[in-house]
Amino acid sequence: xxxxxxxxxxxxxxxxxxxxxxxxxxxxxxxxxxxxxxxxxxxxxxxxxxxxxxxxxxxxxxxxxxxxxxxxxxxxxxxxxxxxxxxxxxxxxxxxxxxxxxxxxxxxxxxxxxxxxxxxxxxxxxxxxxxxxxxxxxxxxxxxxxxxxxxxxxxxxxxxxxxxxxxxxxxxxxxxxxxxxxxxxxxxxxxxxxxxxxxxxxxxxxxxxxxxxxxxxxxxxxxxxxxxxxxxxxxxxxxxxxxxxxxxxxxxxxxxxxxxxxxxxxxxxxxxxxxxxxxxxxxxxxxxxxxxxxxxxxxxxxxxxxxxxxxxxxxxxxxxxxxxxxxxxx
Amino acid sequence: xxxxxxxxxxxxxxxxxxxxxxxxxxxxxxxxxxxxxxxxxxxxxxxxxxxxxxxxxxxxxxxxxxxxxxxxxxxxxxxxxxxxxxxxxxxxxxxxxxxxxxxxxxxxxxxxxxxxxxxxxxxxxxxxxxxxxxxxxxxxxxxxxxxxxxxxxxxx
Numbered sequence: 001x002x003x004x005x006x007x008x009x010x011x012x013x014x015x016x017x018x019x020x021x022x023x024x025x026x027x028x029x030x031x032x033x034x035x036x037x038x039x040x041x042x043x044x045x046x047x048x049x050x051x052x053x054x055x056x057x058x059x060x061x062x063x064x065x066x067x068x069x070x071x072x073x074x075x076x077x078x079x080x081x082x083x084x085x086x087x088x089x090x091x092x093x094x095x096x097x098x099x100x101x102x103x104x105x106x107x108x109x110x111x112x113x114x115x116x117x118x119x120x121x122x123x124x125x126x127x128x129x130x131x132x133x134x135x136x137x138x139x140x141x142x143x144x145x146x147x148x149x150x151x152x153x154x155x156x157x158x159x160x161x162x163x164x165x166x167x168x169x170x171x172x173x174x175x176x177x178x179x180x181x182x183x184x185x186x187x188x189x190x191x192x193x194x195x196x197x198x199x200x201x202x203x204x205x206x207x208x209x210x211x212x213x214x215x216x217x218x219x220x221x222x223x224x225x226x227x228x229x230x231x232x233x234x235x236x237x238x239x240x241x242x243x244x245x246x247x248x249x250x251x252x253x254x255x256x257x258x259x260x261x262x263x264x265x266x267x268x269x270x271x272x273x274x275x276x277x278x279x280x281x282x283x284x285x286x287x288x289x290x291x292x293x294x295x296x297x298x299x300x301x302x303x304x305x306x307x308x309x310x311x312x313x314x315x316x317x318x319x320x321x322x323x324x325x326x327x328x329x330x
Numbered sequence: 331x332x333x334x335x336x337x338x339x340x341x342x343x344x345x346x347x348x349x350x351x352x353x354x355x356x357x358x359x360x361x362x363x364x365x366x367x368x369x370x371x372x373x374x375x376x377x378x379x380x381x382x383x384x385x386x387x388x389x390x391x392x393x394x395x396x397x398x399x400x401x402x403x404x405x406x407x408x409x410x411x412x413x414x415x416x417x418x419x420x421x422x423x424x425x426x427x428x429x430x431x432x433x434x435x436x437x438x439x440x441x442x443x444x445x446x447x448x449x450x451x452x453x454x455x456x457x458x459x460x461x462x463x464x465x466x467x468x469x470x471x472x473x474x475x476x477x478x479x480x481x482x483x484x485x486x
Contacts, residue, residue, distance in 0.1 A: 047429030047466050218425045225468030252374035252463060260456040260469040
């Protein structure tokens with residue numbers, strides 16, 4: 001018999017390393033010969049879109065178009081340490097470090113511009129659209145190319161460093177503020193369970209993610225789609241089948257991950273509530289997008305069948321058995 | 331050793347190869363078409379997908395001798411006169427790539443599908459790429475991209 005049910009899952013997630021661990025990102029910003037700006041960070045791009053977000057944050061902070069920012073990442077010879085691409089921390093931590101480095105860089109640019117423009121102060125100097133100019137007398141202006149020319153071989157460079165706020169939990173009381181910031185998500189699914197075969201078909205799914213501010217909404221959606229699919233596999237298919245420490249399911253024919261046929265259309269809702277400590281309000285969402293999905297699926301299975309599932313993945317065999325046990329016990 | 335002839339991306343090759351080589355080995359190692367990715371090596375993931383005489387195949391499951399005399403298209407063969415294939419353009423436009431490892435296989439599967447497709451539904455697109463696995467994207471943006479590529483080609 002086919003039974004339909006609906007379920008929701010809600011989650012909050014503390015981003016960053018947490019629990020008092022030093023959570024540091026560093027960034028360097030350098031004026032290049034042609035007036036373009038080099039940004040150097042050790043944060044890794046693993047497909048999540050860190051490079052795009054870094055360039056966007058730098059371009060915003062420097063007031064220049066994206067194509068004037070040249071990003072160098074991951075190379076330990078040429079970039080400072082920006083921590084791991086883990087813990088949902090790169091956009092927030094390294095984004096902050098880049099923003100700070102860009103602000104320091106602008107102050108250094110103003111110092112040089114002051115000399116070139118024969119000014120007696122850097123006050124009221126503005127850096128925008130590849131130029132440094134005096135806001136109260138805009139005829140006084142110099143381009144970044146000219147500044148680079150003026151400097152000749154001398155390097156104009158600034159650093160930025162950001163350490164996330166986290167306190168260690170008291171081992172006695174368990175009190176503390178282990179993470180900052182937190183991000184919030186919600187998922188709702190409607191599904192159909194075949195109680196004979198144990199097959200679960202997701203009919204509709206909605207995922208809502210608080211992101212502080214979406215640096216790039218397209219990339220945020222991509223993360224939401226990916227997290228949803230991964231959680232779907234976690235709930236319904238993926239089983240390492242560990243026996244005495246040996247993985248039983250070592251192939252894609254046994255360790256099943258969702259295919260394009262298993263993943264249904266997903267309605268994605270991005271919630272923007274800027275975070276005051278974040279670069280332009282942007283929080284990380286890499287891990288949180290996955291979290292509320294599995295509880296939503298399990299709640300919907302309960303709603304459909306009355307069976308509470310406590311072991312993952314809920315494969316068809318397990319669900320069919322759980323339902324028949326439930327019926328027998330009444 | 332054995333001699334085979336292949337046409338790859340429009341160019342003819344005569345090759346002397348070891349008998350136990352798979353098509354993927356010849357493409358990657360002998361001809362350096364490294365856009366063909368090796369994932370699972372057993373026909374489950376589709377990362378090594380190439381078009382062989384108009385059909386999509388897992389190049390890890392085809393022995394090189396079986397491909398003798400055939401025409402192969404890899405992702406490197408899609409660019410025409412410096413212009414990206416509509417499928418490649420749509421993948422970029424729609425953000426259908428994340429880590430990128432599965433991407434060449436998906437692009438080839440999409441290309442083979444669109445060569446025959448008429449007003450494809452999203453469900454048909456999903457079926458066409460169901461032999462390719464992706465861990466990052468959740469597939470939705472890949473389906474968006476293939477729909478978009480169809481629109482590019484039809485000028486709609």
